Amino acid sequence: MSASLLTRLVSLVLALGIASLFLPAQADELGSPAWVISDTDLRSGPGIRYPATTSVAKGDAVTISRCSDRWCLIAGTQGWLSIDQLSFGQVARGPYSGPKFETGRGGPGEVCFFDGPDYSGNSVCQPAGGTARDLVLLGWDNKIASVSVDGDVSVNLCRDRNFASYCVLINQSTPKLDRLLLNAASSWQVWVAPSEKEDPDPVPATDKG
Numbered sequence: 001m002s003a004s005l006l007t008r009l010v011s012l013v014l015a016l017g018i019a020s021l022f023l024p025a026q027a028d029e030l031g032s033p034a035w036v037i038s039d040t041d042l043r044s045g046p047g048i049r050y051p052a053t054t055s056v057a058k059g060d061a062v063t064i065s066r067c068s069d070r071w072c073l074i075a076g077t078q079g080w081l082s083i084d085q086l087s088f089g090q091v092a093r094g095p096y097s098g099p100k101f102e103t104g105r106g107g108p109g110e111v112c113f114f115d116g117p118d119y120s121g122n123s124v125c126q127p128a129g130g131t132a133r134d135l136v137l138l139g140w141d142n143k144i145a146s147v148s149v150d151g152d153v154s155v156n157l158c159r160d161r162n163f164a165s166y167c168v169l170i171n172q173s174t175p176k177l178d179r180l181l182l183n184a185a186s187s188w189q190v191w192v193a194p195s196e197k198e199d200p201d202p203v204p205a206t207d208k209g
Contacts, residue, residue: 031063031064031065031066031075032063032064033061033062033063033064034061034062034063034064034072034086034087035059035060035061035062035086035087036056036057036058036059036060036062036081036085036086037058037085037086037087038058038085039055039056039057039058040055040056040081040082040085041053041054041055041056042054042055042056042074042077042079042080042081043071043079043080043081044078044079044080045071045080046068046069046071046073046080047069047071047080050080053077053078053079054077054079056074056079056081062074062075062081062086063075063076064086067083070082070083070084070139071083072086083137086137108127108128108151108152108153109127109128109149109150109151109152109153110125110126110127110128110150110151110153111125111126111130111147111148111149111150111153111154111155111170111188111190112124112125112126112147112148112150113125113126113140113144113146113147113188114144114145114146114147114148115140115143115144115145116145116146117145117146117175117176118146118175118176119146119148119173119175120146121145124138124140126155126188126190127153127190128153128190128191129190130188130189130190131188131189131190132187132188133161133162133163133187134161134162134186134187135161135185135186135187135188136161136186141185141186142183142184142185142186143183144157144177144181144183144185145176145177145182145183146174146175146176146177147170147173147174147177148173148174149170149171149172149173149174153171153190153191154169154170154171154190154191155169155170155188155189155190155191156168156169156170156188156189156191157170157177157181157185157187157188158185158186158187158188159180159181159184159185159186160186160187161186161187162187163187163189164187166180166181168181
């Protein structure tokens, strides 16, 4: 191959490469991927007071543009869906879903979580078997300051999502959590009776009792 022909080929390749930089890029749909966890309707605004616009089915994959007051706008539509109807994990799974573990203190009973010490402030309660893998989705991430235990029940409270990192098994009312969990918990498991178990392998925890 002559030097002049090689030079022309190199020039052509460079020209094509530079031209490709100015071609319009394929626009990607921006947002967070999520799953619909039950058959429901999209609303025209962030709340049940707004009329339904269309329906979505359990297991549908959607993209979330933004969220407001626990309602999320579905990308590519004008429809809103409650965050309680969405899962942001790898599968369609609700925020209270998860494995249930065998324990001698599995209920009946109820555990209540408070955002203030000495059982003060806002609260949310869970019966035996209640599970939250990611408290961000429930608006309770890094907020729990005290825990009340009513009945023969206990809760595994963890610093990180999906019951990871430092965990404590709480089986009695605690007016103020220890410093590693105080306003720092991100997941919980309220333990159930042996007859209700779904997973035989409990997550290791430090017994606070």
